[in-house]
Amino acid sequence: MNIYLETGRLLLRRLTLDDADHILDLDSDPEVVRFTGGGVTSREEVTESLFPPVFAWYEKYDSFGYWAAIEKSSNRFIGWFHFRPDQQAADIEDIELGYRLRQDAWGNGYATEGSRALVEKGFGELGVKRVYAHALIENFASIHVMEKSGLRYVKHFTETRIDPPGEAVQYALEIRDYVPPVDAG
Numbered sequence: 547m548n549i550y551l552e553t554g555r556l557l558l559r560r561l562t563l564d565d566a567d568h569i570l571d572l573d574s575d576p577e578v579v580r581f582t583g584g585g586v587t588s589r590e591e592v593t594e595s596l597f598p599p600v601f602a603w604y605e606k607y608d609s610f611g612y613w614a615a616i617e618k619s620s621n622r623f624i625g626w627f628h629f630r631p632d633q634q635a636a637d638i639e640d641i642e643l644g645y646r647l648r649q650d651a652w653g654n655g656y657a658t659e660g661s662r663a664l665v666e667k668g669f670g671e672l673g674v675k676r677v678y679a680h681a682l683i684e685n686f687a688s689i690h691v692m693e694k695s696g697l698r699y700v701k702h703f704t705e706t707r708i709d710p711p712g713e714a715v716q717y718a719l720e721i722r723d724y725v726p727p728v729d730a731g
């Protein structure tokens with residue numbers, strides 16, 4: 547497996563065509579896509595619509611893009627994280643964090659664990675200067691993950707990447723405000 551990042555309980559690696567059924571299963575759960583839209587109903591939608599832009603990130607960057615999350619204890623796919631520049635701006639110092647996990651993996655601290663590790667890698671190894679994330683104002687779990695990952699409220703705005711557009715918040719963390727974790731070892 548081509549590991550991008552390892553945490554206490556998770557492995558993050560590139561998504562591959564073999565993940566099509568994992569993504570179909572994830573995105574066909576209405577609860578999972580409740581605040582983002584973009585659900586899918588067929589494997590073809592995954593391989594023909596969702597995967598091309600995801601794989602395009604791997605062509606462009608070694609270290610930014612979408613990362614499948616594998617639960618180490620069970621070796622199962624539990625969702626994904628993204629850690630990438632805005633498509634238009636393509637500024638690799640300003641990185642958007644995102645996450646989507648299977649419902650049966652929620653509530654275990656996985657989104658926070660993966661996010662903290664990505665933030666640490668971004669600031670420590672990848673030359674990132676700011677990490678930001680967006681969520682609809684009613685997506686309390688996502689906003690809570692941002693807060694627990696060290697991001698702080700920046701602004702309200704209208705999220706137009708979803709249909710219909712909705713009121714959203716941006717949270718962010720600048721490298722100058724970042725406190726790296728103390729190594730318990």
Ligand SMILES: CC(C)(COP(=O)(O)OP(=O)(O)OC[C@H]1O[C@@H](n2cnc3c(N)ncnc32)[C@H](O)[C@@H]1OP(=O)(O)O)[C@@H](O)C(=O)NCCC(=O)NCCS
Binds near residue numbers: 653687
């Ligand atoms: C958002 C998401 C990734 C969180 O995953 P997770 O692994 O359960 O997150 P964590 O366990 O690390 O942390 C979630 C925190 O939010 C809290 N939380 C969960 N639901 C909540 C709610 N409705 N209101 C307030 N807090 C909530 C949890 O208690 C937890 O905080 P705690 O550790 O202090 O108790 C997951 O819910 C998900 O995949 N949702 C669907 C996709 C999505 O909306 N992604 C974000 C798009 S912006």
